[in-house]
Amino acid sequence: MMRTRPLKVALLGCGVVGSEVARIMTTHAEDLTARIGAPVELAGVAVRRPSKVREGIDPALITTDATALLKRGDIDVAIEVIGGIEPARGLITTAFQHGISVVSANKALLAQDGAALHAAADEAGLDLYYEAAVAGAIPLVRPMRESLAGDKINRVMGIVNGTTNFILDKMDSTGAGYQEALDEATALGYAEADPTADVEGYDAAAKAAILAGIAFHTRVRLDDVYREGMTEVSSADFASAKRMGCTIKLLAILERAADGRSVTARVHPAMIPLSHPLASVREAYNAVFVEAEAAGRLMFYGPGAGGSPTASAVLGDLVAVCRNKLAEATGPGESAYTQLPVSPMGDVVTRYHISLDVADKPGVLAQVATTFAEHGVSIDTVRQQGHPDSVGEGASLVVVTHRAPDAALSGTVEALRKLDTVRGVASIMRVEGE
Known part of the structure; x- marks a missing residue:
């Protein structure tokens, strides 16, 4: 049965993404109602500059006091599209404290404080969804978190x-x-x-x-x-x-x-x-x-970006969170049971493409090859050619390595810089996807 009392939404931020969220909520209201099982109503929009004209948004909904909007007692879901760390972090925490589930597009905050925010959501028995934080309109978070859960x-x-x-x-x-x-x-x-x-x-x-x-x-x-x-x-x-x-x-x-x-x-x-x-x-x-x-x-x-694509991901999360509200349930939260350590970059096994400016004289290639060998790095290919931009007798030497720990590759480059016959390391690029 369709619930008649609307689910009320607080929109925190009304920039490029927020304005598109408000527009879609208005123009697709009937479809959203059908998909959720209850009407969804934009109950307030928190902004920094209230004097700015926001086409399609009732001026009566505009407020500069986001905290008061969240505390007023009738908000079911907050959509946070402010960005940055503060005040977004404090506002999301306030939302959880007042029984409000959250949809966020805030990648910086989630990358820094995701664990604490998930813990706050779990303690309150609420949802924290953030599909829009990673790749705009691309469904990625939910497929990885749910479809590939097994x-x-x-x-x-x-x-x-x-x-x-x-x-x-x-x-x-x-x-x-x-x-x-x-x-x-x-x-x-x-x-x-x-x-x-x-x-x-x-x-x-x-x-x-x-x-x-x-x-x-x-x-x-x-x-x-x-x-x-x-x-x-x-x-x-x-x-x-x-x-x-x-x-x-x-x-x-x-x-x-x-x-x-x-x-x-x-x-x-x-x-x-x-x-x-x-x-x-x-x-x-x-x-x-x-x-x-x-x-x-x-x-x-x-x-992966832009107002409409990002708003699409936000609205997808809104529908999911509202359905959970009606079912008095929550979706999947943080899954961190493995507690695996994050290894440093030096442990990564990869390949390097290195371009060197070298003296164009006998023995240079052998000296360079010896330096690689001393650091346990195997060479895949070498290409040498005259260097038209060099002054005097110079050449360009391009070396592509086999796979090796990044620390060994980095150490090799540092040793090459110290050779008298190497006049400069023009570029270093990792090679992936093979």
Whole structure:
């Protein structure tokens, strides 16, 4: 039977995503009612600037006092799309204290304090849903948390930031330099005025922490994720990648150790073969490749950001949480029973593509090869050519290694820098997906 009393929703934040959530709740009200089993009503919208015109939203719903909105006693669900750590953390905690389930899109907060928020939700017997925090409209959190709950996920590798993928795709397809591609991304609205969170990998690292926790049933914080940005990726790197039949992507890579006793989580640019499904992900799209023991390889693909796509994920969570409210039940909470340690980046086994500026004279290659051998790193391929930009007698030496611990590879690079015959390390790029 359809319940007549509406479920009341407090919207915390009304920016690009929040305004789309409000619009969809209004225009799709009848469909949402049918899908939930009860009417759902936008009962209040907390904002910082009440004077701003918000088309389609009743001005009477606008308030600057989010805490009072949550404490008024009739709110069933809060949607938090403020972002950042505070006041979002305090408001979510307040919601739980007042019997309100929460839908959030706040990746930074969940990556930093997800365990505490889950504990607060569990103690109150309420829901904390956050599909929109990881990959925009792509259904990913719920399939990993529910559909694959009976399976064992061993690896997750994905493109989880649309801005960086747009920039790298433009560099690859047009030959543009980094700054030129970034300027285009900014002009089109894909990049913020300050793109640091995206291009330095902070955004992807927060998402990686959330996904690792879900995939491996252990707690992974933002500080546990190794992170490298992509600002040093050059046109020369793409040229080298193409010679290897590869392209370059900023990847989030989460792995369970072969012995199952630890996990790793990292974000960095990497070369991947053109044959890999992630290599064909273009523009500002996201894609995540999941490898599970029974299900095999799965790929989730779609728009990873933007008002409408993110609002779609928020509304999906809203429907699920409202259904749970009607059933007087809760959905799955945090699963961290494995308590696996997060290994440092040095323990990760990977491959390196290293471009060196060297003196063009006999014995250089042998000296470089000896340095690799001394650090226990095996060389896969070597390519040497004249270096047109060097002064005097110089050459470019490109070395691709076999798989080795990252600590050994990093130590090799440091030793190469100290050789008299090595005039500089032009670039270092990991090779993944093979």
